[in-house]
Amino acid sequence: MAYLELDRVAKQFGAQTVVDDFSLAVGKGEFISFLGPSGCGKTTTLQMIAGFLDPTRGAIRLEDKDLTAVHPAKRGLGIVFQSYALFPHMTAAENVAFGLEMRNVPRAERAERVRAALAMVGLAGFEDRHPRRMSGGQQQRVALARALVIKPSVLLLDEPLSNLDAKLREEMQIELRQIQRTIGTTTILVTHDQNEAMSLSDRIVVMSQGKIEQIGTPQETYEKPASAFVSQFLGKTNDFAAAVDRTATPAQVAAGSWSAPAPAGLSGPVTVSVRPERIGFGDTGLSAKIITRIFQGNHWLFQCDSECGTAIVIRQNDGQAQPVEGDAVRLTWRTEDMSVRARAGA
């Protein structure tokens, strides 16, 4: 049974629809990411769950109770803001204690829970520090402790890591995942960073222009993208214009000099999507010429000029000799590594 449920939620600002027909069932303890480019409505959806915005249509339910009828201050959700929104005039401990004070938690218990929360995020000993005397990563941890100390029913994270540098972001991702696993709080993360979404979430909700494009596990959304948008947004991909020939037996899908047995249910012009790391160099397949070859330590990145346009190929640096720039190659891949979609507008 769904713990948090969004039922055909929509939000309009004037004539503009920012979120449309958003339905999602979140299980207890699940880690969900809303992933999409800026302006796709992911933050708006989060703010509707938080109660800072009211949905124009639809219902939001928490444990089968209507959440939209509850005042934001009474929802008991933990929120980490992109800017952290820490209270600059209070120390780290006072920041974390604020939510407990509002809940009239007795002083002794409050002190103990604040200490435990700060220790959990690795900030033991920073109790009396003011936020402006802390680094971005430390402020982020205080914000997380402040949201978690009230034992929220759902933890909402609004691009919490986007203000950190790459290395720190990676560290925080691992830590965030560990903390979430340990305490088991149902979590919703809003992000535009596909790596972040993939490394943290149980399921990803890919959004574009206010609509859900796909809901699935990180592997599903990466390997079986439901739309061209999803395959483009989640990592690099190669899209080849191809055609399905149903007259041949068995039916064939072909792009240039490459062909394979066609999947059922498609005919005419299609798009064949293959991830760069799933393409190999073989004796048969799509004819291509290597334009540039870039060494990136653990892998090689090839940019090829193929019969069906530019193709990107990534090969593991496994010590084997690799083709050089100017070489003529044949690109090949396994049928299970590609996804074939009907081509729009053709």
Add this chain to the structure above:
Amino acid sequence: MSAVAEERDARAPWALAAPALMLFVGVLLIPLAMTVMLSFHDWGQYKGIEPVFILKNWHEIATDPYYAEMFWRTFRIAILTTLLTALLGAPEAYILNRMDGRWKSFFLLVILGPLLISVVARTLGWALLFGGNNGLVNKLLMSAGVIRSPIPFMFTETGMVIALAHVMMPFMVLSVWAALQRLDPQIENAAMSLGAGPITTIRRIIMPQIMPGVLSGAIIVFSLSASAFATPAIIGGRRLKVAATLAYDEFLNTLNWPLGAAVATLLLVALVLIVVGSNALIERRYAEVFR
């Protein structure tokens, strides 16, 4: 060779700052020093100003309770004006900050508008509104049933505080406004998500963060009110003098320049001490918010 160039480089900032520096020294420091010197000169009805060094004027100010009363009144009016502008100006700035874009700019103009009009014209306007027992304000208050008999506004401290507060309001609103701009736009949502109601949010989260703005506004309003001349002169008249009007009268009516200079110097020194002192206190108290 290079040592010469370096030496010239070191002098360059001074040379560049010299024109402004000379203007500053010429129009501010020298007259100020002369005023201070003047306060030690002697003066008599028939002999005029005598350039000697005596403490007569300072002794008079220190011993005659008339001057103590005058300075006490000046600072009382300034403090009340500051309190009034803070009590009205801070909420005003907060409400203004929450308004929609178009209304915000309109009301900002309404608040700043008075600055475009001469203080004299504005104060004369208040004089018309107060105007004795039949003034508009009294009539309005009486017909609304707030008061039974007319309140004397003209030539009273009440009237002076009201008129000064109106004149000074923009400085307070702007100062609080600047502090509000520094607030994290999500800070109220953050407080709300932790379970704080609107009043708690304002009291515990917003107020402490805009307090430096209120206090720096208070310093501006206090020092401008304590040294204000036009408003006390028109509303208070000859009957209710403050330090600034007293100095003016000593200079232009009694022609006792040395005494006027002593009053002006004392007002300046007192104000500088109060402003510098409270500023240091505020910066220490709100160090974390200022960073």
